[in-house]
Amino acid sequence: MEPLSQREEQVLDFIVREYIDTATPVGSKTLTEHCGLGVSSATVRADMGRLEKMGYLTHPHTSAGRTPTPLGYRYFVGFLMRETALPLSERRMIEHQFHQVDRDLEQWIRLAGAILTSMTDTASLVTAPTARRPRFKRAELVRISEANVLVSIVLQDGTMRRRIVSLSASQTQDPLRATAEELNALLADLTGEEVKTRASNLTSTQAQLAEEIADLMAQANLPHDLELHRYGFANILRQPEFAAAEKVERVVGILEEPGRLESIVAEIALSRAGVQVVIGGEERWPQMRDFSLVLARYGAIRRTTGVVGLMGPLRMPYNRNVPMVSYMADLMSRLVRERYT
């Protein structure tokens, strides 16, 4: 693939920006008129033809203007859109809102989602920060009935899990409390796998409970247990590209299928640091064909990390949304570090 000439880049750049703005295919004439490129429409047409052959643009049909392909957007995000910092005034406004709110994780998450959604007019995604390799902190055993015990565990990152377990030997509350204390001493600060191996050395009731605990800890790491909070999906549907009914179904389908978005988000955001932009699913997630994700990890690196980001149509203002997500991730990181260390 030969590299793009400077003018071709300018043309692509303008088409992407214009299309993001107007949602209508942009033709050679409007292009030459609106951007001060000193060439005629015919020249631009030739460039457009080449860009199309290289896969950066498409036609909806003969005789409509060009629209960017996912590849075109990717080129734009990678090479053309120089990333600018979020304006100070907006940063101030956001921080102000965080100061208004209780120092409470759940509230931060909700606020982050609400701010992202309202400032970008697309859907936002936020997870709570969790430890990469969670470590056991404490377990609590509550007798619910004859043989049934509610096992609730707290991990070092503050994550909680619970499950009702049927014990093979029934116990009253007092011995249970003793068992819990023993387990807490034995398992403190262990990872899930370590709990599991430790379990094999224990006796009946304790062994059973330890295995349940190991299982709960393993579950906490599964992507579909990520607890991905979603906000503002109605905004996506307001975009003109989702006027068609079958597109709407695709949105709702992705929204609903349990664990689908979670695993995609986990894979993307946890793979690398910095803002990740995934446009149109990139062969890896065909059901995301019509969507772009702008995600960033936040938290204390190598310890507790969460994800914030956006999901929207391909045609989204990347040059605004990327700095937005980037700033929000920084802010959340700062908050988490202040709180958890």
Added chain:
Amino acid sequence: MEPLSQREEQVLDFIVREYIDTATPVGSKTLTEHCGLGVSSATVRADMGRLEKMGYLTHPHTSAGRTPTPLGYRYFVGFLMRETALPLSERRMIEHQFHQVDRDLEQWIRLAGAILTSMTDTASLVTAPTARRPRFKRAELVRISEANVLVSIVLQDGTMRRRIVSLSASQTQDPLRATAEELNALLADLTGEEVKTRASNLTSTQAQLAEEIADLMAQANLPHDLELHRYGFANILRQPEFAAAEKVERVVGILEEPGRLESIVAEIALSRAGVQVVIGGEERWPQMRDFSLVLARYGAIRRTTGVVGLMGPLRMPYNRNVPMVSYMADLMSRLVRERYT
């Protein structure tokens, strides 16, 4: 309002059933042909006119057939649709699926939602069973950093809450554990209000923690904290009445607005026992104009109760869905009682 004659009832009955089936307005001719009413179309037309004047039917426009109004559906549900039990074969199938699955509350909830959705082709709503007036069981204090403590509480019904609290006086883990034990002894089996009054008699750290606990318990009772699980909303959008874009937005809007559905569901289902059918929001919830809810409470009466149900378009097969929800509520009640008592 004069009562309906027998033939008028038959006409209304047929129109509702036919419209539910076909989603197209039904005219006088198709009516006389398909149902063995021994009268001519002109007679039926007269009846239809009267039914329309009384508010049970509408026209989309002159010279289309009639469609039921919300009032028409309500009459149908209340007086015409005699409720039949779910066929034994289906009951068997459902129970079988519950036996396949671990005896775990979360799994039951997910399964109930999935079954309701797949067997009715509409959206389903399920909440976990919670105590009407939750009572404190145990609290756990985990030191997270200098002055911050993770307070996690378990209520008698197995509900869990957590919050990070900044203590005025910092403490190490060991005194915290002692504090927790003291609090657990002091607050055992108290309701939220009782915890609150008890808090005023305590000293600094304990008082602060007890107040946080009372606050957490109060929050657990707020409708928007209901944890309403939603399944199959994509099914609603497949219905022909939601082809229009602005209707789709209304669906997603209701789905998203935090706490909206929760409070509606709470108010309806917790008001009375038995299956509650709310058609078109009934003046009370105007944003539900286009939807019907079929909800039922389940659980151990006066103790732990949850809600199962359906949400769909007005035009839904009530004669199938009501028994469906009714059966599911019975089944869940049985499971909960087996488990929790």
Added chain:
DNA sequence: ATTAGCACTCTGATAGGGGGAGTGCTAATT
């Protein structure tokens, strides 16, 4: 390499014209 010019293509909006389904009314019938 660029450009002006031109033929061609496709969309989207607009208007017109049946066909069809269904109503509402009236007068006749039972």
Added chain:
DNA sequence: AATTAGCACTCCCCCTATCAGAGTGCTAAT
């Protein structure tokens, strides 16, 4: 008094034709 047949009327929906507009692709000239 209720029912019915008949008929005029209304409105939707689908199909078609038309036309302006926008944009392309090609070619020949610069």
